[in-house]
Amino acid sequence: MPRSHAILPMKKTIVLVVLFVLPIVAYLFFASGVNNFGKLPVLTEGISDLTAYKEGVSLKDKITVLGFLGYDLDGKKGNSFNLNEKIYKRFYEFKDFQLVMVLPEGEEQRVPEIRKELGKYSDMSxxxxxxxxxxxxxxxxxxxxxxxxxxENLSTPYVFIVDKEIRLRGRLDDEDEGTKYGYDTSSVAELNNKMVDDTKIILAEYRMALKKNSADR
Known part of the structure; x- marks a missing residue:
């Protein structure tokens, strides 16, 4: 058989491996990674629920992105916009997700303004x-x-991920900070590169737990 004819079946085999086998291997690799490493570390347990201070909003049984706007609502407009665009709009449709902002009493009259501004781009529910x-x-x-x-305004640009058991989640081995407690909303890169991934992980963690509980029944 001419050599050129022998090469053709080999090329076809390589193409078939690339098209069908490698995607399966990649899927199994990443699926294994999610199962073995897909839990966001618990950094603080025993966080107070908001209902201990104020009736209405509870952190219990919710996956919460928690922030503190303080008296600096104007100064944090850009931060709120970044958070809305990069995190909230991406995840708000998940049933148990909520975004909670803490402000001092007396700032109530200023909230409709930010609701109106952000409401131009998303459902604020x-x-x-x-x-x-x-x-x-x-x-x-x-x-x-x-x-x-x-x-001094009782605010911070950082927001925090709190799970359904009212525990703070974050990173223990962040490449920049070591232990990472919060996410800087003034940095679009940090929201894109870190907080999006970490929010995905905790949502996936609860979805897998729900599927396991359903299967056990």
Whole structure:
């Protein structure tokens, strides 16, 4: 048989491997990765629920993105827009997802403005605003047990992921910070490259747990 004729079946075999076998191998690799490494570490347990300070919004049985706007609503408009575009719009359709912002009492009249602005781009139904006195805000924030401080306006550009058991989730081996408690909403890159991934992980974790519980029944 001429050599050129012998090469043709080999080329076909290589093409078939690339088209069919490699995708399966890749899927099994990433599926294994999700099962073995797909849990976002618990950084703080025993966080206070918001209902301990104010009736209405609870963190229990919700996957919550938690932020503190304080008295700096104007200064944090850009942060809120980034969070809305990169995180909220991507995940708000998940049943148990919510985004909660904590503000001091007396700031209630300013919230309709931000609702109106962000509402131009998204459904605001899962944006929640909670108003507390200054001492309660400080106490609640302290229960998160982070290495981040509120500023003089009782605000921070960082937001936090809190799970259904009211535990703070984050990273223990972040390449930049080591232990990563929160996500900087002033950085679109951080929201895109880190928080999107971590939110996906915790949502997948609960979906897998739900499927397992259903299968066990």
């Amino acid at each position: 899962k944006w929640k605003f909670v108003f507390m006195d200054e001492r309660s805000i400080a106490s609640f924030f302290s229960s998160l047990g982070t290495n981040i401080d509120l500023d």
